[in-house]
Amino acid sequence: GQQVMQIPQYQHVQEGEDFTTYCNSSTTLSNIQWYKQRPGGHPVFLIQLVKSGEVKKQKRLTFQFGEAKKNSSLHITATQTTDVGTYFCAGGVGTYKYIFGTGTRLKVLA
Amino acid sequence: DTEVTQTPKHLVMGMTNKKSLKCEQHMGHRAMYWYKQKAKKPPELMFVYSYEKLSINESVPSRFSPECPNSSLLNLHLHALQPEDSALYLCASSQTRGSTDTQYFGPGTRLTVL
Numbered sequence A: 001g002q003q004v005m006q007i008p009q010y011q012h013v014q015e016g017e018d019f020t021t022y023c024n025s026s027t028t029l030s031n032i033q034w035y036k037q038r039p040g041g042h043p044v045f046l047i048q049l050v051k052s053g054e055v056k057k058q059k060r061l062t063f064q065f066g067e068a069k070k071n072s073s074l075h076i077t078a079t080q081t082t083d084v085g086t087y088f089c090a091g092g093v094g095t096y097k098y099i100f101g102t103g104t105r106l107k108v109l110a
Numbered sequence B: 001d002t003e004v005t006q007t008p009k010h011l012v013m014g015m016t017n018k019k020s021l022k023c024e025q026h027m028g029h030r031a032m033y034w035y036k037q038k039a040k041k042p043p044e045l046m047f048v049y050s051y052e053k054l055s056i057n058e059s060v061p062s063r064f065s066p067e068c069p070n071s072s073l074l075n076l077h078l079h080a081l082q083p084e085d086s087a088l089y090l091c092a093s094s095q096t097r098g099s100t101d102t103q104y105f106g107p108g109t110r111l112t113v114l
Helices: none
Strands: A004-007 A010-014 A019-025 A032-037 A044-049 A055-058 A061-065 A071-076 A085-094 A097-100 A104-109 B004-007 B010-013 B018-025 B031-037 B044-050 B053-057 B064-070 B073-079 B087-094 B109-113
Touching (some): A004 A085, A010 A019, A032 A071, A044 A055, B004 B087, B010 B018, B018 B087, B031 B073, B044 B064, B053 B064, B073 B087
Parallel strands (some): A010 A104, B010 B109
Antiparallel strands (some): A032 A044, A032 A085, A055 A061, A085 A097, B004 B018, B018 B073, B031 B044, B044 B053, B064 B073, B087 B109
16 A cells, blocks of 8 residues: 655654655645644644745755655754654645655653 | 633543533634543544544543533543543644644643543
8 A cells, every 4th residue: 555654753853953754755745835743743844845846944844855856854954852752754646645654753852 | 813722731530520621712623623642642532523523433421411502612432441542632623624634733732531
């Protein structure tokens, strides 16, 4: 079946270091969304990418959608302790249907 | 108001009980979703309602029964659950422009089945 994998599964960084998570789909996606889930919380929408090769920035966060629309990445510059949480990509595979990636859990050491 | 509310926050039930989870949104969204999330795993889609009609059922066991009484409310009726059904149940809503809509998630109901 359709799968969306993320690597790495876990990442520990020192505060101020950069962080990147990669999302790879077994099939072409109509779009990709990124969510952040804090420990004990619920997924919170960060951004959506629709076009092939699209790049979007939100302050210290940079999101990319691959040319083949099968992969994506999230890069955080100069991490802060508030960036702690699990980052999920969610690939659009049909009307109203999203498959969430396996997630990357980020810990930031002060 | 970009809020999706869910009640109860926590629920403990036995395998013979019948209970319901409730979700409400007042954003005018016409698509509503139920997801199940086990610890340290991603959310898994269970059901989608579009304009109060069931659009997607991801082969969910019949002990889970969704209901959408109106455009603002979504229920999930639970009956004869198993301990492995213990999880965080998340409700979400979105507008209905198809596959490119932002999903707004509620805080979830943490369910424990004894």
